[in-house]
Amino acid sequence: MKSLINKGAKNQMSETIKEILMERDNMSEKGANDLISEAREVLQEYLANNDQNKAYNICEEYFGLEPDYLYELL
Secondary structure, eight states, X not given: OGGGSOTTHHHHOOSOHHHHHHXXXXXXXXXXXXXXXXXXXXXXXXXXXTOXXXXXXXXXXXXXXXXXXXXXXX
């Protein structure tokens, strides 16, 4: 899975998924945390099923964000 992630992405992202959800989507902290937790669980299912394409695109599916944010879910 590490090969799917831009290794420099962590340093390039200035906001966390949580911050983006709260600012962009006016989501509460609890709502953001709940959605992130759900995405983490689904990501683990995708990885367990060796579905790398879905795993790679989880940030788009759940948050409308590019895969650079994937590291936060690992």
